[in-house]
Amino acid sequence: MSQIAPGGKPPVSTGGATGPVNSVGFTLSQLGLETARQFAELLGALGLEPRHFAVLSAVHSEEGQSQQAFGDYLAIPASTMVAIVDQLEGKGLLERRLHLEDRRTRTLHLTELGETLLSDALTVAFAQEAKICQGLDPLERTQLLLLLRRLSANLGVSPTALPDRGSGERPDQF
Numbered sequence: 001m002s003q004i005a006p007g008g009k010p011p012v013s014t015g016g017a018t019g020p021v022n023s024v025g026f027t028l029s030q031l032g033l034e035t036a037r038q039f040a041e042l043l044g045a046l047g048l049e050p051r052h053f054a055v056l057s058a059v060h061s062e063e064g065q066s067q068q069a070f071g072d073y074l075a076i077p078a079s080t081m082v083a084i085v086d087q088l089e090g091k092g093l094l095e096r097r098l099h100l101e102d103r104r105t106r107t108l109h110l111t112e113l114g115e116t117l118l119s120d121a122l123t124v125a126f127a128q129e130a131k132i133c134q135g136l137d138p139l140e141r142t143q144l145l146l147l148l149r150r151l152s153a154n155l156g157v158s159p160t161a162l163p164d165r166g167s168g169e170r171p172d173q174f
Contacts, residue, residue, distance in 0.1 A: 028151070035132065036163070042124045046117060047091070051076075053125070054162055055084055056118045059094060059108045066105050067096065075161035093117060 040050055048056075058070050071081035085108065088094035093114035099105035110118065133141050149159060 024151070032163070035128075039125070039128055042128060043121060046121055046124065048117065048121055051084055051162060052088060052093075053118075053121050055081075055088060055108075056093060056110065056114055056121070058160075059110055060115070060118055063109055064107045066099065067108055068105075070108060073160050075158055088114070 036050065043050060043053055054074055055070060055076075058073060059065075062070075062073075067081060067085055068078065070076075071078055074081075076084065085094060085096065089096065091113075092111055095109050095111055096106040097109055099107050133144075136144065152159060
């Protein structure tokens with residue numbers, strides 16, 4: 001059993017993989033929850049949720065794809081995707097259009113308002129990314145991303161999947 005160091009603080013071990021301080025999983029959990037909380041707060045100031053941002057970003061990148069294709073890409077269940085698209089359409093940020101070749105399929109397109117709001121949200125996202133990566137040089141950032149992607153692959157997590165599967169659950173709700 002570790003003794004309490006002078007000043008009442010337990011010693012911090014730098015060797016071995018015991019305890020939460022030296023646990024990759026615990027540290028990733030801490031970072032993930034806090035990063036998600038801060039990002040949700042920043043987007044909330046724009047009237048968006050992280051899941052809205054993800055859908056708007058995906059539609060911006062691949063406009064004209066079906067609602068189902070975007071749901072699959074982001075690992076959002078169909079019923080949840082419908083609700084998200086309904087919300088975005090209700091805010092005038094997104095519109096559904098009939099597919100030119102398949103009248104049963106709806107394609108998604110950003111409106112002018114959606115483009116403008118996404119641009120504002122991207123500015124917020126880039127500023128948050130800079131804060132998170134402060135002190136890392138570009139090579140370190142790239143290396144970190146590669147390592148994190150390897151860990152994601154170990155757990156079977158798709159690089160495009162939303163962590164909450166589009167449920168909208170925020171970290172402060174856990």
